[in-house]
Amino acid sequence: MVNDWKSYQPVLLPAIKDLHEISVYEKNGGYKALNTVLKDSDTWSPGRVTDEVKAANIRGRGGAGFNAGLKWSFMPEPDGKPRYLACNGDESEPGTFKDRKLFEFNPHLFIEGAIIAAYAMHVDAIYVYIRGEYRPFVKMLQRAIDQAYEKGYLGKNIKGSDFSVEMYTHMGAGAYICGEESSLMESLEGKRGYPRVKPPFPAQRGLWGRPTTINNIETLANVPLVINNGAEWYKSFGPDSHPGPVLYGISGHVNRPGVYEYPAGMSVMTLINEVAGGVRGGKKLKALIPGGSSTPPLRADMLEGVTMDSDSLREVGSMMGTAGMVVLDEDTDMVDVIWRISHFYHHESCGQCTPCREGTGWLEKTLLKIRDGNGEMRDLDLLLAICNRMEGRTICALADAAAWPVRYSIERFRDEFEQKCKKTVYAMA
Amino acid sequence: MADTYTFDDKDLGEIRKLIAKYPEKQAAVLPVLWYAQDKFGHTDPDVQELVARTLDIPEAHIHGVVTFYTQFYEKPMGKHVLDVCTCLSCQVCGGYDMLHYLEEKLGIKAGETTADGKFSIQSVECLGACGYAPMLQVTNDKYVNHLTREKLDKLIEELNNDQQPRFESNKMPQHVNGSDK
DSSP, rough: OOGGGGOOOOSOOOOOOOSSSSHHHHHHHHHHHHHHHHHTTTSHHHHHHHHHHHHHHOOOTTTTTOOOHHHHTTTTOOOOOOOOEEEEEEESTOOOOHHHHHHOOHHHHHHHHHHHHHHTTTTTTTEEEEGGHHHHHHHHHHHHHHHHHHHTBBBBSSGSOOOOOOOEEEEEEEGGGGGGHHHHHHHHHOOOOOOOOOOOOOTTTTGGGEEEEEEEEHHHHHHHHHHHOOOHHHSSSOOOTTOOOEEEEEESSSSSSEEEEEEOBBHHHHHIIIIIBBBBBGEEEEEEBBBBSSSOEEGGGGTTBBBBSSHHHHTTTTOOEEEEEEEEEOOHHHHHHHHHHHHHHHHHSSSSSHHHHHHHHHHHHHHHHTTTTTOOHHHHHHHHHHHHHHHHSSSTHHHHHHHHHHHHHHHHHHHHHHHHHHHHHHHHH | GGGGSSOHHHHHHHHHHHHSSSSSSSGGHHHHHHHHHHHHSSSOOOHHHHHHHTTTTTTHHHHHHHSTTTTTOOOOOOSSEEEEOHHHHHHHHTHHHHHHHHHHHHHHHOOOBBBTTTTEEESSOOOGGGGGOEEEETTTTTESOOOOOOHHHHHHHHTTTTOOOOOOOOOOOOOSSOOOO
């Protein structure tokens, strides 16, 4: 599948005019998966749906890459009290801008997937958490949800079955941390988005203390595809360990930035050079941040043979993340870029854990000093020491996300950092 | 003056609808703050008190929420708030140049409001439009993508005439295999 990517036909974002209209979506096979599941509930019991999704190995598209079906199976047996599905459309990781494409061009695929997920997990209400900046997209999604209600795909006794579920949108108000699942729940409950200590995990104690599953928007959009075509079909896209179609967001110094749909496991260099039209201005490639700002940056000479899937990227010391690739050309000042990333994490740290609250600020301050030419060689050791004291020592992964780019850029672009620090030595001599 | 801001019956009806989406009233804090900000243009302490009274939730809690999220304005802002993204992709594609151009053009720094109260500029974190960098958002709503100086000149002129920019749909770029959205 990956070899003949040029003949690949998009399935998440197919080129169909007005697909966001429910009538067009239905005409093109939309809501077929939901109808199948509800009409043939003997074959498609909730457990069977979960098993199929598990077998397809849909890896979470929000960054962590956990098997979605396995996550669903953590939900306890129903006890008659409310259960929830929270759909994560916060999408605040710098470099990531894919879910908005689904909201705009194919919202019903996601809605259908969320309803099937709700069926599989005996969920009573679906909350779609979308970042506040995406107001135009919230309106688009709300319109699609209203259409789904009108057609009887949402609400009481869907399509004559005994399955009922409600779906609501909930708008954030500008906080990166609310994309973290426990913080998202706090925000949905009307509080500051402070991540919760785990365990208990959301499946045990989630929204309002009830079992809850949190899935990314793109993850849920894969669900109807799996029900319609089967797990084996889904696994025919890309590598076994990380199968399926992927929305690659490519930004930075490329000729044709944008969101592209191709199978998982695409060659990084093919994505940059052929799909995104190569580096802007005929310049050389310097670095790639493969999956959002928190994923460790890679030097151009490390990219030979690397593919966009978790195994391949782990081997070279990075991660797939959200597949939001940021391409940097030879003129990029890496220190400046890493400082700006640190500024982001400092700004977005919720402040709950000391290593993160203090560490992110310290990283930013030290990097700024180096960037402005006032750094000393020992500052590099200091930066690494701060990273050591942040990683794995906080409630959520924001501290890790802040530390990794710093640690790996010092490791992989050390001469550039040293160059800036040396200036001070000469100036002082 | 605590009674500077009030919700009328229509507002209260809308707020009841927002509360009905959740099993607990507190969950409506963000939606009601958004509602209040749309109505009054900001959520300063007086507005926070009104929201607290309406939802019967301690004012301290509302204040904590407002200060946590960057999109709630704790004080009155300019009529048009220009949020220029300077984060990662926008940074490397000239976001700071656009910000500085605007600062020069409007004669204010990021974080300030023009004397006539028309414009505020902010330098903000990632707005999720990385492929369309550099970009900005107008008052928590419309995105203006692929910024250039000319585009900024035009935008300011339009906003001065009270014309909001149009929603820019970013089509899928031409696929290598030729399928276009």
